[in-house]
Amino acid sequence: EFKLQYGAQRTGKRTDAAMERWRGNRFGQFIHWGLYAIPGGVWNGKTYNYAAEFLKSSAKIPGSTWDSLMYQFNPKKFSAKEWARMAKRMGAKYMTITTKHHEGFCLWPSRFTEFNISRTPYGKDILKELVDAYNAEGIDVNFYYSVLDWHHPDWRYDIKSPEDSVAFRRYLDFAFNQLKELATNYPTVKAFWFDGTWDNSVKKNGWWTYEVEQMLKQVSPGAIVNSRLRADDRGARHFDSNGQLMGDYESGYERRLPDPVTDLKVTKWDWEACMTVPENQWGYHKDWSISHVKSPLELLEMLVHTTSMGGNFLLNFGPAGDGSIRPEEQRIAAEIGSWMQNNGNVIYNSGYAGWEKQDWGYFTAPSRPNTLNMVVFNLPVSGLLKVKVPAGVKISTASTGGKKLRVEEIAKNQYLVHFERKWFAMPQVIVLETGGEGKKGAQYQDAKT
Numbered sequence: 001e002f003k004l005q006y007g008a009q010r011t012g013k014r015t016d017a018a019m020e021r022w023r024g025n026r027f028g029q030f031i032h033w034g035l036y037a038i039p040g041g042v043w044n045g046k047t048y049n050y051a052a053e054f055l056k057s058s059a060k061i062p063g064s065t066w067d068s069l070m071y072q073f074n075p076k077k078f079s080a081k082e083w084a085r086m087a088k089r090m091g092a093k094y095m096t097i098t099t100k101h102h103e104g105f106c107l108w109p110s111r112f113t114e115f116n117i118s119r120t121p122y123g124k125d126i127l128k129e130l131v132d133a134y135n136a137e138g139i140d141v142n143f144y145y146s147v148l149d150w151h152h153p154d155w156r157y158d159i160k161s162p163e164d165s166v167a168f169r170r171y172l173d174f175a176f177n178q179l180k181e182l183a184t185n186y187p188t189v190k191a192f193w194f195d196g197t198w199d200n201s202v203k204k205n206g207w208w209t210y211e212v213e214q215m216l217k218q219v220s221p222g223a224i225v226n227s228r229l230r231a232d233d234r235g236a237r238h239f240d241s242n243g244q245l246m247g248d249y250e251s252g253y254e255r256r257l258p259d260p261v262t263d264l265k266v267t268k269w270d271w272e273a274c275m276t277v278p279e280n281q282w283g284y285h286k287d288w289s290i291s292h293v294k295s296p297l298e299l300l301e302m303l304v305h306t307t308s309m310g311g312n313f314l315l316n317f318g319p320a321g322d323g324s325i326r327p328e329e330q331r332i333a334a335e336i337g338s339w340m341q342n343n344g345n346v347i348y349n350s351g352y353a354g355w356e357k358q359d360w361g362y363f364t365a366p367s368r369p370n371t372l373n374m375v376v377f378n379l380p381v382s383g384l385l386k387v388k389v390p391a392g393v394k395i396s397t398a399s400t401g402g403k404k405l406r407v408e409e410i411a412k413n414q415y416l417v418h419f420e421r422k423w424f425a426m427p428q429v430i431v432l433e434t435g436g437e438g439k440k441g442a443q444y445q446d447a448k449t
């Protein structure tokens with residue numbers, strides 16, 4: 001056990017109302033929008049296949065050239081209300097917006113840098129427009145903030161000299177002031193999503209990450225911060241040197257999900273997975289033919305998978321430089337939304353059931369006791385869905401769309417749900433009621449081998 005000043009401030013899940021709301025929201029929309037959306041992965045006629053929000057580094061563009069994109073930022077097709085309505089139809093309960101990405105450009109009129117929205121032809125406070133439009137639709141707004149900042153002269157990747165130390169301290173003060181500005185000026189914001197904290201410079205200043213968490217929770221009571229913000233006294237990140245999760249939820253699942261059989265440890269804490277639609281594009285890229293583009297159904301399965309393991313799913317949208325949402329993303333919002341319309345109850349306020357994963361799909365546990373949801377993605381040719389229950393649990397009924405299905409107890413703590421449907425276009429939901437008595441005197445004799 002290490003004695004830590006800047007380690008985890010709490011063990012176990014937060015149980016306050018703000019965290020229960022964040023947890024119950026389950027499904028969020030990530031939005032990556034900044035100057036990188038203007039070139040969209042193409043520079044001087046050349047398409048760069050790397051993530052579009054890194055075009056500055058992948059195309060080796062000088063800072064002054066990149067920064068002058070600010071004078072072109074004038075999204076004629078931007079409508080915060082339209083974006084919010086689309087997110088509502090998709091069934092997102094929260095939205096996380098990049099206030100400042102690695103490029104350092106601020107979507108709000110920050111008084112701590114000129115490199116912000118007020119200096120663009122657009123001029124208006126995009127952050128305020130988005131917060132107001134999404135909140136008006138009943139969707140919570142969270143702020144993404146990159147500590148890594150390619151624009152700020154005092155940013156350092158490591159601290160190798162007294163000069164680095166002095167400069168980086170100025171940078172940390174700048175970032176602290178920006179964060180306090182964000183928490184103060186946008187009081188309805190619920191959570192802060194930190195990124196760009198993997199460099200040695202931040203790892204050597206774990207105290208600052210602790211101070212930021214404390215300040216945000218003072219300025220904005222109930223505020224939620226992700227584990228990615230935090231480094232402890234010894235530079236350990238996400239989990240402190242004693243193995244305790246820092247921040248309020250684990251944010252290490254980026255473009256990957258925990259395995260439902262081998263990674264069950266994640267069910268012990270709150271966590272969120274964030275996901276791109278292409279293989280690796282967060283900002284708008286003009287050419288999505290360069291990688292696999294996930295279908296609405298692939299993404300819907302990831303949402304259900306995440307809920308089944310007690311996590312939140314943050315699905316990314318990368319609006320174009322003109323403020324339009326590309327057709328692929330519109331279709332994803334519409335198709336996921338059509339399923340969520342009728343089945344959102346298996347996602348919202350639902351989580352890990354603690355039952356053994358089966359091949360046909362995922363269990364989710366609603367807040368209502370003695371009921372469980374089966375979300376079926378893969379129908380076995382037998383039409384028989386295997387369910388193994390924890391010792392002593394009995395299944396009394398199974399129904400889909402209000403229609404009863406035959407439930408057959410076939411061995412100790414094992415049932416088959418008869419689901420004779422031969423084909424379906426969207427995942428099917430079966431509701432299980434538990435309780436009651438199993439077969440009287442049922443003898444399931446273990447074989448002698």
Ligand SMILES: C[C@@H]1N[C@@H](C(=O)NCc2ccccc2)[C@H](O)[C@@H]1O
Binds near residue numbers: 032195
């Ligand atoms: C949530 C995602 N995190 C950012 C990311 O992958 N940064 C890693 C990175 C930072 C700098 C150069 C290469 C790669 C992405 O741009 C997204 O914002």
